[in-house]
Amino acid sequence: MRGNHESKEEMVERLTRQFRELLEKKLPEEPGTLEEIERVTEEIGTEIKREIEGECLGWHGSGYLGSQIRCSCGAVSKFKNYYPKRLVSLCGETTVTRSYYHCSSCGEGYVPLDAKLGLDSGCTSVGVRTKVGRLGAMIPFGDVSLELRLLCGIALSSNTAWRIAESMGERVKKTRGVMSSPGFGELRGVPKG
Numbered sequence: 001m002r003g004n005h006e007s008k009e010e011m012v013e014r015l016t017r018q019f020r021e022l023l024e025k026k027l028p029e030e031p032g033t034l035e036e037i038e039r040v041t042e043e044i045g046t047e048i049k050r051e052i053e054g055e056c057l058g059w060h061g062s063g064y065l066g067s068q069i070r071c072s073c074g075a076v077s078k079f080k081n082y083y084p085k086r087l088v089s090l091c092g093e094t095t096v097t098r099s100y101y102h103c104s105s106c107g108e109g110y111v112p113l114d115a116k117l118g119l120d121s122g123c124t125s126v127g128v129r130t131k132v133g134r135l136g137a138m139i140p141f142g143d144v145s146l147e148l149r150l151l152c153g154i155a156l157s158s159n160t161a162w163r164i165a166e167s168m169g170e171r172v173k174k175t176r177g178v179m180s181s182p183g184f185g186e187l188r189g190v191p192k193g
């Protein structure tokens, strides 16, 4: 993981050495069949993706901003503890440690790292949620979790997939409601995405 005083260039140097070792270890002496080439490419690619994601996440640290910060209510929010959170992205699954602040005046909790990473209360990335939404629209919902694992290597429980699809469905409904209301007629022909 990136040390506190490591520059971006030093980090690139370190990762390059690491990836070189990985290639030396994983690449076979002979190229082999397409199946073998595919397997080794997938293995190396997956490892590199995970490593880079982990490095970038670690770069943020825990989001610690000192023993106390200003709460949005104007009072003081105090650092309480570090809490782990499991994240699922297209690169795999990882756990980040987040600093947690609490304001006894208004009762609000605040996690600076969540704001930096653009996280909501869930554990999945936008990329994962998009895939869940697409699969959920195409196949019976009971199969989404399994297909997600088989096709994309993403491990998500059926319950989590269900919650994602449900909230996406709600958003689509709301958007359609807004677009069909008077004054939004001109937006109807806009292609999605």
Ligand SMILES: [Zn+2]
Pocket (backbone or CB within 6 Å): 071, 072, 073, 074, 075, 076, 103, 104, 105, 106, 107, 108
């Ligand atoms: Zn407050």
